[in-house]
Amino acid sequence: MRRFFWLVFAGTLLAVSLLGWRGLKSRKPPVELFPRSIFPGMETQRKVKEQKPSAFFSDGRAARPPVAGTVPVEEPVKEEYFSTGVIGDRWGDGIPVPVDRKLLERGRERYTIYCQVCHGAAGYGDxxxxxxxxxxxxxxxxxxxxxxxxGExxxxxxxxxxxxxxxxxxxxIEDRWAIVAYLRVLQKSQFTRWDELSPEEQKLLKEKP
Ligand code: HEC
Incomplete structure (x- = not known):
């Protein structure tokens, strides 16, 4: 009987000590079971804290400015259509940068590097x-x-x-527009309607044997 009592007592103690403190909040630092030198926890490791100076860098700043020449993953939005291809709630049309030989050559170069492996040199998806x-x-x-x-x-x-x-x-962004312009060139190179040609061009084609 006594043994049974002790068993229940030990069981209750175990249950309370394991489960009893669930949900309890404390402002005290967490209990560290192992010495820091063996298991440095994330709470106590040496690190830079936000809005705090750092003794590590000579200028004392903890938040480091990006290295010179760093390329932003997202460029800041300059003008809605230029940056997104969208005007209001629909796709815009037109190339929002001057379309000249230089832009098209740039587009050709970038297309060859980034798109041709999948879409093919002439854009047939081959x-x-x-x-x-x-x-x-x-x-x-x-x-x-x-x-x-x-824009799409x-x-x-x-x-x-x-x-x-x-x-x-x-x-x-500018290179993406250059590619769009070049993609239009590819499309025109493979398919242009007769009535889109100027009278001079039509005449030239008719003269061809
Ligand atoms: C890794 C292969 C790959 C590369 C590289 C690639 N594309 Fe594509 N592209 C695809 C595939 C696959 C689809 C079809 C996607 C779908 O409809 O599910 C596609 C679809 C498209 C479409 C049609 C989208 C539509 O609405 O149907 C356009 C336009 C396009 N790609 C342009 C480009 C341009 C420009 C580049 C270069 C910057 C490029 N792609 C690079 C594989 C590629």
């Missing part, structure tokens, strides 16, 4: 990666993509779409 099992890069020479607003293409480059990752962190 890049080298498709020979290694990648399925489904878009073919730019379909009506849906011919009619797609520039810009957005696809920035954020990606389906299997395609976004390239916003790799390509500055």
């Amino acid at each position: 890049g080298i990666a498709t020979q290694y099992g990648l399925v489904g890069p878009a073919n730019y020479h379909v009506d849906r993509l011919r009619q797609m607003p520039d 293409i810009f957005h696809t480059i920035t954020k990606g779409r389906g299997l395609m990752l976004g390239y916003g962190a790799n390509l500055p």
Whole structure:
């Protein structure tokens, strides 16, 4: 009988000591079961605290400014359409930077580096990666993509779409527009309607044997 009593007593003590303090809050530092030299806990490790000076750096600042030349992952929004491809609640159309030879050459170069592996040199969605099992890069020479607003293409480059990752962190905004402009060139190079040609161009084509 006495043994039973002690068993119940020990059991109760164990239950209370393990479960009894659940939910209790304390401002005291946590109990450390092991010496810090063996198990340094995150509470007590040496670290920089917010809004506190640091003795480690000569200028005393704990929060370090970014290293010179650091590339921001997200560029600050300058002008809504320029930065996002969106105007209000719809896609905008048009290239918001001057389109000249320089921009198109830049676009060609960036396209070759970043897009060609999947979409192919002419944009038929037949890049080298498709020979290694990648399925489904878009073919730019379909009506849906011919009619797609520039802003939506810009957005696809920035954020990606389906299997395609976004390239916003790799390509500055200006380069993304350069690629959009070059993508339009690719589309025109493969498909241009007769009535979009100037009379001189039509004449030239008719003269060709
Ligand atoms: C790793 C392969 C890969 C790379 C690199 C890549 N894409 Fe894509 N892209 C895809 C795939 C796959 C799709 C189809 C996504 C879907 O519809 O699910 C696609 C779709 C698209 C579309 C059509 C989106 C739509 O709304 O249907 C556009 C436009 C496009 N890519 C442009 C680009 C541009 C510009 C680049 C270079 C900056 C690029 N892609 C780089 C794989 C790639």
